[in-house]
Amino acid sequence: MSDYAIELENLSRTFRVGPGRTKQAVDGLSLSIERGEMFGLLGPNGAGKTSTVKILMTVLLPTSGHARILGDDVVEQVERVRRRTGVILGGDAGLYARLSARDNLLLFADLYGIPYREQKRRIGELLEMVGLLKSERARVETFSRGMKQRLHIARGLLHDPEVVILDEPSNGIDPVGARELRELVRGTVRDGRTVLMTTHYMFEADELCDRVAVMRDGKKIAEGTPESLKKQTDGQVVLSLDIIGVGEPDLDRLRALPGVHSVSVAEVDGSQRLDLHCDQQTDATAAVLEELRHLTVLRVSKREPTLEDAYVSLVSGGDATWTS
Amino acid sequence: MDVLIRRVVSTALVLSRGWLLELRQLMRSRLYLVTAVILPLVFASLAHYMFAGSQRTEGPLVIALSAGLMGMWSTTLMGSGSAINRLRFMQVLEPLVACPTPTFLFSLPFALATASMGLYSLGATLAWSALFFGMPLELASPVLFVVAVVVTVVSLSMLGLLLASAFILYPTAQALANFFEYPIWMLSGVLVPVSSLPSSVRYAADLLAPSWGVKAIMRSATGESGTFSAVLICSLLSVLYAAITLILLRRFEWLARSSGTLALQ
Ligand SMILES: Nc1ncnc2c1ncn2[C@@H]1O[C@H](COP(=O)(O)OP(=O)(O)OP(=O)(O)O)[C@@H](O)[C@H]1O
Ligand SMILES: [Mg+2]
Numbered sequence: 001m002s003d004y005a006i007e008l009e010n011l012s013r014t015f016r017v018g019p020g021r022t023k024q025a026v027d028g029l030s031l032s033i034e035r036g037e038m039f040g041l042l043g044p045n046g047a048g049k050t051s052t053v054k055i056l057m058t059v060l061l062p063t064s065g066h067a068r069i070l071g072d073d074v075v076e077q078v079e080r081v082r083r084r085t086g087v088i089l090g091g092d093a094g095l096y097a098r099l100s101a102r103d104n105l106l107l108f109a110d111l112y113g114i115p116y117r118e119q120k121r122r123i124g125e126l127l128e129m130v131g132l133l134k135s136e137r138a139r140v141e142t143f144s145r146g147m148k149q150r151l152h153i154a155r156g157l158l159h160d161p162e163v164v165i166l167d168e169p170s171n172g173i174d175p176v177g178a179r180e181l182r183e184l185v186r187g188t189v190r191d192g193r194t195v196l197m198t199t200h201y202m203f204e205a206d207e208l209c210d211r212v213a214v215m216r217d218g219k220k221i222a223e224g225t226p227e228s229l230k231k232q233t234d235g236q237v238v239l240s241l242d243i244i245g246v247g248e249p250d251l252d253r254l255r256a257l258p259g260v261h262s263v264s265v266a267e268v269d270g271s272q273r274l275d276l277h278c279d280q281q282t283d284a285t286a287a288v289l290e291e292l293r294h295l296t297v298l299r300v301s302k303r304e305p306t307l308e309d310a311y312v313s314l315v316s317g318g319d320a321t322w323t324s
Numbered sequence: 325m326d327v328l329i330r331r332v333v334s335t336a337l338v339l340s341r342g343w344l345l346e347l348r349q350l351m352r353s354r355l356y357l358v359t360a361v362i363l364p365l366v367f368a369s370l371a372h373y374m375f376a377g378s379q380r381t382e383g384p385l386v387i388a389l390s391a392g393l394m395g396m397w398s399t400t401l402m403g404s405g406s407a408i409n410r411l412r413f414m415q416v417l418e419p420l421v422a423c424p425t426p427t428f429l430f431s432l433p434f435a436l437a438t439a440s441m442g443l444y445s446l447g448a449t450l451a452w453s454a455l456f457f458g459m460p461l462e463l464a465s466p467v468l469f470v471v472a473v474v475v476t477v478v479s480l481s482m483l484g485l486l487l488a489s490a491f492i493l494y495p496t497a498q499a500l501a502n503f504f505e506y507p508i509w510m511l512s513g514v515l516v517p518v519s520s521l522p523s524s525v526r527y528a529a530d531l532l533a534p535s536w537g538v539k540a541i542m543r544s545a546t547g548e549s550g551t552f553s554a555v556l557i558c559s560l561l562s563v564l565y566a567a568i569t570l571i572l573l574r575r576f577e578w579l580a581r582s583s584g585t586l587a588l589q
Contacts, residue, residue, distance in 0.1 A: 082424040089419065
């Protein structure tokens, strides 16, 4: 019997993506999440977050390795895992669109074996908690994205699970709605309940999570508290340039400059935004501009790194790994 | 004992709620409703005009019944499979599989709902035939007829569920099910009398629960003997189908988790 709420051991999952071609979605992932912990799994698109979640919710088998929830193996002890885990997959779909919010919950209450006597009270409580009591009789197809997301949360908590797993709870929600959702997610942590959530946003993880892990290409590249991730960028500045026509060879030359830790590019309105993480001591600005003198530089600025910068630096950096 | 009774009661409640909610969803699809009203009329007219000019010697009752059974057939046999694909499309299949309840329990309500629609389809075709094409309304033994119809529709939905178990695994299984519809029609004697088929094919027909159901329905309507034995065989085969489906669904759920096909791709 393990003491951890969620334990991944060298977990891997490969998909067939065509004749003779495979894609490694999760690659040797190991994690140990304590009971009562709120844990964030971060990573860019395609990092393997959802695949990991699906293995934990027992709808996908790992290709190799092990995953345990409250000591139960997600392959061997499927029913026990399902009874004690609540899964909240976000998104526009995933609900019975033609049924009302209440009918959706009733259907799943049955399937989770919640006794008839308790169903009414439990569903009432949850609808109240997620603020859908007024719209409980309306069909889900008429719901806004945020309302659907809140219904997803209510459904995931129906059987009062000990472990809750959320996949990108605020994806596609406007900032105000997202803040309300984060409040809701925070509310799901009651005594001893363990929460694992995936997200694209570092600030979200920072606000909610005790610890985070960052994934890239199926692998864990970092793990620790949000604070320790912030510390990573201590003594650095972010040099930000708007530029036109920068190419991969330019980036390689920039990365090789002394005092430059990482370089990331984003397309912004027809130009490119380069973010370089540099040492505060060695001012690399002159050297950088020298390397880019054959290109049109529209704007140069310098700023203190934010938490998001720390994350971006990690995800776009070379083979940087960091643990604490 | 107490535990057992409670289990049975709660399972019955789960099934009946699932059935009701599935029907509610079907009723809220305008396209589905329109087809449900029009199709029996089409079948009734087709049967009337086709068979009226043919060499077949059956009375108008048998002709109307054959038409009604065809409608019931399409509705029931295909219903479960399309229900599973609909769930995949709505991305509900994964949350459903992630429930601790066996897949069989959440699939059975589709079978029940489509069976109800099948019953309605048969009734509507018979009603249209009586109204427009002068089908006589006397049945030789109405009670046996009702029993035979119920047993048949249950057997059809069990066969549908058996085919549908493949839908859990293969999103493309619709083609397979469509492929089976016509031969199963033939084998069960809806289109042509089974006696006109080659003998090897006739043995295959004997393994199909619905073909016994059709026999029972025809016999009870026309007053031939042997309704009861046909009902019995039909029921036994249905139970066998349910058992096979239970095993297949387990196996297919495992394979679908392995291939990752529960998700919409
Ligand atoms: N069923 C599947 N078949 C084939 N490839 C898949 C399948 N599911 C996921 N993948 C691939 O595996 C990789 C990881 O996908 P996954 O959905 O786990 O990433 P993610 O971190 O959740 O990304 P996002 O932030 O975009 O949601 C991707 O490259 C994806 O294309
Ligand atoms: Mg994802």
